[in-house]
Amino acid sequence: GESVGLHLPTLSVQEGDNSIINCAYSNSASDYFIWYKQESGKGPQFIIDIRSNMDKRQGQRVTVLLNKTVKHLSLQIAATQPGDSAVYFCAENDGGFKTIFGAGTRLFVKA
Amino acid sequence: DTGVSQNPRHKITKRGQNVTFRCDPISEHNRLYWYRQTLGQGPEFLTYFQNEAQLEKSRLLSDRFSAERPKGSFSTLEIQRTEQGDSAMYLCARTGTGNTGELFFGEGSRLTVL
Numbered sequence: 001g002e003s004v005g006l007h008l009p010t011l012s013v014q015e016g017d018n019s020i021i022n023c024a025y026s027n028s029a030s031d032y033f034i035w036y037k038q039e040s041g042k043g044p045q046f047i048i049d050i051r052s053n054m055d056k057r058q059g060q061r062v063t064v065l066l067n068k069t070v071k072h073l074s075l076q077i078a079a080t081q082p083g084d085s086a087v088y089f090c091a092e093n094d095g096g097f098k099t100i101f102g103a104g105t106r107l108f109v110k111a
Numbered sequence: 112d113t114g115v116s117q118n119p120r121h122k123i124t125k126r127g128q129n130v131t132f133r134c135d136p137i138s139e140h141n142r143l144y145w146y147r148q149t150l151g152q153g154p155e156f157l158t159y160f161q162n163e164a165q166l167e168k169s170r171l172l173s174d175r176f177s178a179e180r181p182k183g184s185f186s187t188l189e190i191q192r193t194e195q196g197d198s199a200m201y202l203c204a205r206t207g208t209g210n211t212g213e214l215f216f217g218e219g220s221r222l223t224v225l
Contacts, residue, residue, distance in 0.1 A: 008151055032212050043113065043202050043216030044154065089153045093212050097142060098167060101153030 008087060012108040019077040021105045023090030028071065030092035034099065035064060035075045038087045044101075047075070047088075077107075085109045114138070115217035117203050123223045124193055131189045132220040134203030143186050144214065145178055146202040147171065154202055160186060193224045 013019045025033070031052040036044035050057045050064045050073075057064050063076040073090050090102045114137030124130050136143055142161050146154035157176070158168045162183035172178075175193075180186040190197055200221050204214040 034212065034214075041218065043115075043204070043218050044214075045113075045216070046213045049211070049213065091153075097159060097161075098156050099144075099212065099214060100156065101146075103151075104153050 008104050008106045010106045010108065012110060013080050015082060015109055015111050016079055019075075019080045019084070019107060019109075021075045021077075021088050021107065023073040023075075023102050023105075025071050025073060025090065025092045025102070027092060027094055027100075028068075029094045031095050032093040033064070033066060033073050034091045034093070035062075035073075036089045036091060036101070037084075038089065038104070040086075044089060080107075080109050082109050082111055113205075113215040113217065115203055115205050115215055117201075117217035117220050119220055120218065121221045121223075123225065125225050126195060127192055129189065129191045130193055130222060131187055132201050132203075132222075134186045134188070134217060136185070136203075136205040138205070138208065141206045141208065143180060144204040145186070145188050146204065146216075148200040148202055148219070149198075157188075190222070193222075195224045198222055198224045 034049040035047040037047050038044045048059045048062050048064050050066050055066050061078045065074045087104045087106050089104045091099045093099045116135040144159040145157040148154045157172050158178050160180040163180050175191045178188045200219040202219045204216045
């Protein structure tokens with residue numbers, strides 16, 4: 001919520017283009033990964049998740065890729081729309097009950 | 112609607128005062144989490160409950176912080192003797208009814224300590 005992300009990494013894309021947001025995670029024991037979207041004044045909202053036994057998962061206009069070798073996660077958004085403008089967080093879970101969030105990336109969509 | 116209601120949405124207080132935030136999830140049959148989010152950062156885990164039991168607390172939760180979930184339904188987060196460094200957004204989240212790890216967040220309670 002609030003005005004998060006003033007010092008966040010920023011990605012600016014043209015409306016209609018594809019967006020790729022990257023995330024590096026540190027815990028090799030993490031086996032569940034989630035992408036959240038946070039719009040101004042709101043709490044984070046679930047977008048898509050992936051378990052460590054998969055390397056790709058697709059949703060509606062979104063795809064998550066997982067590379068466990070280099071501990072890298074990416075979120076691809078197809079045909080980016082102005083409503084996609086937000087801060088995006090990757091999050092990880094090691095099979096317990098605690099979800100740990102990364103620092104986030106702010107996505108700007110230019111009309 | 113994420114099924115998580117938080118209040119107050121905004122709280123401005125003077126340093127040294129106590130504040131309490133409340134979280135009402137749609138169902139008591141799930142886990143409930145508290146996170147803190149400061150400007151430019153991702154949410155930081157504070158604590159979580161399974162029913163009324165507080166099962167884990169972050170070291171971020173100093174002895175000035177206390178959280179409760181009486182009867183396993185709503186939860187409160189109290190901060191005593193607030194400090195300027197406590198200024199942040201306090202987010203509450205619930206899990207779903209299935210066995211996924213997805214968290215459903217409320218819109219948060221923003222605290223400003225003057």
